[in-house]
Amino acid sequence: MSHSRYPIPPPEKYLGLSTTSVGCGPGGGTPMIARVALVDYRGQVVFSAYILPTNPVTDYRTSSTGIRPEDLQPGEWSSLTYL
Structure with missing residues (x-):
């Protein structure tokens, strides 16, 4: 298969x-998405945002995610649909 038809960016x-x-x-x-990042x-981080899940969070998984309850306050962050 030749890559000339589809050049590598x-x-x-x-x-x-x-x-x-x-x-x-x-x-x-x-699981529900609570943070999105683009590098x-x-x-290098191009974009990073917390996302407020549409269901109540019962486990922040802070030890592995670093996300704390205060990071996800209603009205402070976007919904995933908005992004």
Whole structure:
């Protein structure tokens, strides 16, 4: 398969997407996105935002996510739909 038909874009065109989930529902078993980040090919943060889950958070998973209750206050952050 030849790549000439679909040239590989330069590294400057690449972005990486990262999401972090917290637990919702009984026992925190339902993951919901609570943070989104974009990085460029050098690993520099291009965009980062907390996202208020649509369901009540029952487990912030702070030890692995770093997200605390005060990070997700209603009215302070966007919904994922908005982004």
